[in-house]
Amino acid sequence: xxxxxxxxxxxxxxxxxxxxxxxxxxxxxxxxxxxxxxxxxxxxxxxxxxxxxxxxxxxxxxxxxxxxxxxxxxxxxxxxxxxxxxxxxxxxxxxxxxxxxxxxxxxxxxxxxxxxxxxxxxxxxxxxxxxxxxxxxxxxxxxxxxxxxxxxxxxxxxxxxxxxxxxxxxxxxxxxxxxxxxxxxxxxxxxxxxxxxxxxxxxxxxxxxxxxxxxxxxxxxxxxxxxxxxxxxxxxxxxxxxxxxxxxxxxxxxxxxxxxxxxxxxxxxxxxxxxxxxxxxxxxxxxxxxxxxxxxxxxxxxxxxxxxxxxxxxxxxxxxxxxxxxxxxxxxxxxxxxxxxxxxxxxxxxxxxxxxxxxxxxxxxxxxxxxxxxxxxxxxxxxxxxxxxxxxxxxxxxxxxxxxxxxxxxxxxxxxxxxxxxxxxxxx
Amino acid sequence: xxxxxxxxxxxxxxxxxxxxxxxxxxxxxxxxxxxxxxxxxxxxxxxxxxxxxxxxxxxxxxxxxxxxxxxxxxxxxxxxxxxxxxxxxxxxxxxxxxxxxxxxxxxxxxxxxxxxxxxxxxxxxxxxxxxx
Numbered sequence: 001x002x003x004x005x006x007x008x009x010x011x012x013x014x015x016x017x018x019x020x021x022x023x024x025x026x027x028x029x030x031x032x033x034x035x036x037x038x039x040x041x042x043x044x045x046x047x048x049x050x051x052x053x054x055x056x057x058x059x060x061x062x063x064x065x066x067x068x069x070x071x072x073x074x075x076x077x078x079x080x081x082x083x084x085x086x087x088x089x090x091x092x093x094x095x096x097x098x099x100x101x102x103x104x105x106x107x108x109x110x111x112x113x114x115x116x117x118x119x120x121x122x123x124x125x126x127x128x129x130x131x132x133x134x135x136x137x138x139x140x141x142x143x144x145x146x147x148x149x150x151x152x153x154x155x156x157x158x159x160x161x162x163x164x165x166x167x168x169x170x171x172x173x174x175x176x177x178x179x180x181x182x183x184x185x186x187x188x189x190x191x192x193x194x195x196x197x198x199x200x201x202x203x204x205x206x207x208x209x210x211x212x213x214x215x216x217x218x219x220x221x222x223x224x225x226x227x228x229x230x231x232x233x234x235x236x237x238x239x240x241x242x243x244x245x246x247x248x249x250x251x252x253x254x255x256x257x258x259x260x261x262x263x264x265x266x267x268x269x270x271x272x273x274x275x276x277x278x279x280x281x282x283x284x285x286x287x288x289x290x291x292x293x294x295x296x297x298x299x300x301x302x303x304x305x306x307x308x309x310x311x312x313x314x315x316x317x318x319x320x321x322x323x324x325x326x327x328x329x330x331x332x333x334x335x336x337x338x339x340x341x342x343x344x345x346x347x348x349x350x351x352x353x354x355x356x357x358x359x360x361x362x363x364x365x366x367x368x369x370x371x372x373x374x375x376x377x378x379x380x381x382x383x384x385x386x387x388x389x390x391x392x393x394x395x396x397x398x399x400x401x402x403x404x405x406x407x408x409x410x411x412x413x414x415x416x417x418x419x420x421x422x423x424x425x426x427x428x
Numbered sequence: 429x430x431x432x433x434x435x436x437x438x439x440x441x442x443x444x445x446x447x448x449x450x451x452x453x454x455x456x457x458x459x460x461x462x463x464x465x466x467x468x469x470x471x472x473x474x475x476x477x478x479x480x481x482x483x484x485x486x487x488x489x490x491x492x493x494x495x496x497x498x499x500x501x502x503x504x505x506x507x508x509x510x511x512x513x514x515x516x517x518x519x520x521x522x523x524x525x526x527x528x529x530x531x532x533x534x535x536x537x538x539x540x541x542x543x544x545x546x547x548x549x550x551x552x553x554x555x556x557x558x559x560x
Contacts (some may be wrong), residue, residue: 112483283480285545312480393524
């Protein structure tokens with residue numbers, strides 16, 4: 001497969017009469033977005049706003065973040081299997097509105113967190129404080145069941161990103177990133193002496209607000225599956241999860257999966273990157289045993305020497321992460337885990353909900369319990385109730401000057417377990 | 429087919445229409461302790477005792493599936509529930525239970541429970557077919 005991601009640098013976003021792009025300034029017609037999204041009979045109202053880096057603006061509760069794009073050569077505009085007809089993704093040329101994100105908000109349940117602060121201390125912790133955010137607030141019609149509500153909000157965000165992405169159709173790219181990878185046998189023929197490495201990406205797959213989608217298929221319904229890395233970079237994987245704010249993998253992060261991009265950079269140099277295995281994190285123990293066995297079997301079938309595994313979420317997925325690790329290491333496959341940790345306010349507690357002695361190479365993407373202070377915002381896009389939930393975490397976390405103390409787990413993308421975030425690690 | 433599971437729960441929205449219910453008059457932690465007792469008596473631990481995100485640990489409610497009959501004490505079940513209790517205590521030591529959103533937590537717990545029952549059902553049917 002041969003994919004070009006052509007990055008168009010966007011310097012500013014403004015509202016205007018017509019959606020378009022001129023000299024790096026993206027003009028968005030608010031009414032076009034509203035009209036498009038209101039076509040869904042389940043949508044009662046749509047509000048659209050803009051939040052820019054440095055503004056004292058808080059966005060909460062964030063459902064998903066999506067990168068607007070348009071395919072200018074090849075098939076597969078939008079999100080095939082969800083917003084457009086099914087085609088094979090992973091090839092062609094895509095114009096990317098670089099520096100812009102569509103951020104969807106809206107309460108599905110009252111305890112959603114997912115905060116993005118565009119300024120100050122909060123901005124340090126989320127990668128989406130540095131993007132020009134087009135915020136789409138989706139209110140559903142009354143009486144909608146929660147599954148339909150979730151689906152309505154999820155699909156509305158994708159449609160908005162697709163619509164805005166069209167503005168980049170004729171634009172010139174400032175950076176063109178090429179991703180080319182043939183079948184495993186051809187690549188191994190090219191690099192016979194390099195160690196073969198697969199990437200296992202785990203997805204929360206446990207039901208309402210805890211789902212991921214591959215070409216529109218709920219990952220709860222699949223056995224672990226092999227996917228070409230280009231397919232994910234081209235929009236095949238979509239987030240349906242909105243309770244694990246700090247470590248949910250947003251659709252934007254799937255489109256720009258850092259683990260894939262880093263493995264690609266080393267492909268043909270010191271490794272032979274053979275592909276991505278998407279693995280569901282199920283809720284029953286028997287289900288976990290099955291998917292972990294199956295994941296290890298796929299890795300053995302590919303004949304890999306090493307595997308990088310990334311987790312999504314915290315808690316019961318820790319068991320899957322370590323079971324996969326044990327099975328791979330027992331098979332003689334060297335395994336590196338990427339996960340965040342819940343190691344208390346002081347960072348001294350046991351970091352994961354489970355352990356195994358085979359987990360000898362683990363990259364931490366941050367402590368979800370780390371406490372940060374968020375000062376009051378001048379402008380809030382979203383829900384005051386969500387802020388009240390955030391401010392009610394423990395006695396005294398709402399301070400006299402109106403600032404709040406919260407744990408990183410409330411901040412979108414703060415401890416991204418695929419490494420798409422602002423933190424770094426130090427090797428001791 | 430007779431249901432082979434019991435729902436251990438403190439969630440008032442969980443009805444008997446879903447299966448046999450062991451209602452715990454207590455907290456999330458009390459549910460986990462009840463599950464631990466059953467596992468130590470030889471009941472299978474069918475669904476994982478804790479959720480997939482920090483936020484679900486602040487829930488007032490939790491539902492867990494265990495086997496209906498005593499079969500055998502298995503190390504993996506004992507370790508999973510013991511580490512689940514440990515994780516719960518560590519993760520919530522500084523946190524308030526989020527009672528303000530109790531109804532929403534009850535609803536999501538119920539939805540996730542239904543998914544766990546479905547997932548368990550699929551696996552059980554596969555096992556029966558294997559035997560046949």
